[in-house]
Amino acid sequence: MSRGDRVVASGNLSHSMRENYQQGVSEYYGKVGSVYRNPHFPGIRRCMFQWLNRWWQMESTSLSMQDEILMFDMACGRSATIAFREWWELGRKLHESLKRANYGGNALAEPPRKKTQTMPPPIPPEYPQPKIVAADPFTSVAYYERTSLPSSRLSFKDISEGSLPPLQPETSAPESSAVAYPTIDMVICSFALHLVETPSELFSLLWELSSKTRWLVVLAPHKKPEIKEGWGWCKWDIESWTSRRMTDNIPEILHERVHCRVYRSLNV
Template identity: 45%
Template sequence: MNKWYEHEGNQPDADAKLMSPLVFDMACVQAVTISVLEWWHIGKLQSTSPNINSSGSQLPSGQVQPRRKGIVPPSLPADAHPPVILAADPYTSEAYRLRTSRLCSSLSFREIAEGAVPPIAAASNEISSPSPVTTTDAEPHSSAVEKRPIDMVFCSFALHLIEDPSELFALLWELSTKSKWLIVIAPHKKPEIKEGWGWTKWDPVKWAPCQMLDQQNDILHER
């Protein structure tokens, strides 16, 4: 998120949507939604209280922030709008709802590959009722998404469960028609995304395209 904001969201001519990125969370068990919202929250605090550590806590005046592995978000404008987050998972939508108090579609990979997306209206719907709620009504070829492309799609290593390469291609190609960035959170090299599947691998350090097999600047976090 920091790299994205540095190169795309913090430009003099950046329009309003870059201040409120549209995110599609397809890795609902990976706490993507919580991380994105924390990034935005801490970034806004940075603009008013610079002495903020990576957990969002304010440091006493004059105290030097200790060196730590946590990544502190950049200072965001005080009037920055929160990210708009769509979420979909056919198996963990209930767990996502309980963890985030937000709606989650039960769309499958196949349905998304066929053009379905969660309703954008559901992105801002926080759940106040304790009863189980999920959004199952998809909007194939949603006019709202067509008018505003998705900024980032987050997927998990569950993509490697798609055994048929043609099905994986169909999903990735469809996502490439609706969104600009694809971030895959995985503990290994799979899934293998090939050239011509709608995506160009990006080097986050050089902020430039690179070869699909190039792993030099892949972002790795060791436990």
């Protein structure tokens, strides 16, 4: 049994995801999509925090304070969105605490904490609240109940054909490639990209995304799927903050059996 098979979670039909998937991925999520919860959330959260901390350290000075950060939670199961929002909110609170301390409000400031890889940086209020869009054909109901955010029902195939989630909640129709859409800062795909059935389908999806987003963050219980050269992406070494070949062996972010791999678009 692989690491990804040992799953116990509310909403899952079996303790083993391999056993659940034997009935078919679509059939399984069709049954549990409205109540699905990812039992790996603690590891996902730590991976997300470590990646976002490094990304902010290296990229925040190039971000516009007029434009909101756009994050796309693709095949959303809520975990990535919750972790991203928590990271942002904690960073804002830390900035306010430091500001109060610097102006003599020490009694109101939070006690100092030991800096770790997963402690968010202080985020100034000049940066607007990030925009989060999401898509999943099965978990939209559960996503809304746990985040209060809408989710499109777009599938991987829909996205590979050019559709994106609407930017405005009141717009029910997906955005097509013909509609002006800002460059997405990052796509987060948590515990789902390995479910794309064939290499050709995976290529179509990733090539399309490479023309629309800067960063792709893949969270998974293993090292799958394999993303190949020529698919619109390069592997990213977050320690040296440099691009690497897909065949290069570089350290991954790994927390509680959750693997986090980062890729940079070659087309944006």
